[in-house]
Amino acid sequence: MQRDPKTETEVAVPKELEPMPEVEAAFEEIEVDAPRVGIIMGSKNDKEKMQPAGAALQEAGIRYEVRVMSAHRDPEKVREYCHAARMRGLRVIIAGAGMSAALPGVAAAHTDLPVIGVPILGKSLGGLDALLSAAQMPPGVPVACVAIDGAKNAGLLAVRIMSA
Numbered sequence: 001m002q003r004d005p006k007t008e009t010e011v012a013v014p015k016e017l018e019p020m021p022e023v024e025a026a027f028e029e030i031e032v033d034a035p036r037v038g039i040i041m042g043s044k045n046d047k048e049k050m051q052p053a054g055a056a057l058q059e060a061g062i063r064y065e066v067r068v069m070s071a072h073r074d075p076e077k078v079r080e081y082c083h084a085a086r087m088r089g090l091r092v093i094i095a096g097a098g099m100s101a102a103l104p105g106v107a108a109a110h111t112d113l114p115v116i117g118v119p120i121l122g123k124s125l126g127g128l129d130a131l132l133s134a135a136q137m138p139p140g141v142p143v144a145c146v147a148i149d150g151a152k153n154a155g156l157l158a159v160r161i162m163s164a
């Protein structure tokens, strides 16, 4: 019920128009500018190679965030990030790593969001180590894998996924 100031009487307010403080509080917490794509990488040394992914997203006007976390060195951080990703508003994860590149696969194991792996060229094996680590995922844990150092295509693919 609400008091009508003109007639000074109590009037019934349709349920859907009644103030809902909990809902209003929840909406206040929503980050309207929350990133839609998470770019993660195994080392800060991967940043330069991963930058083209961010550039492709920026060009398409898609908000993204960048985090460094290693599947081997920070397994707990990767798990937490990927578990929370969908709830935080992310819709795609781009994961770049070199050498034994476990990051894309481990990310895909901890989220149901699409994961795009970027194998990064290391100091040996011509990047084949990272390529196979990202591409040769067992059935049930999908990872899309772009070319060695193919961060630009990872960004472009994320743009296409976002607009599918």
Ligand code: RP5
Binding pocket: 041, 042, 043, 044, 045, 046, 070, 096, 097, 098, 099, 100, 120, 122
């Ligand atoms: C991977 O090992 C990283 O993605 C990086 O490409 C590679 C080497 O890491 P750093 O020793 O350069 O930190 O985990």
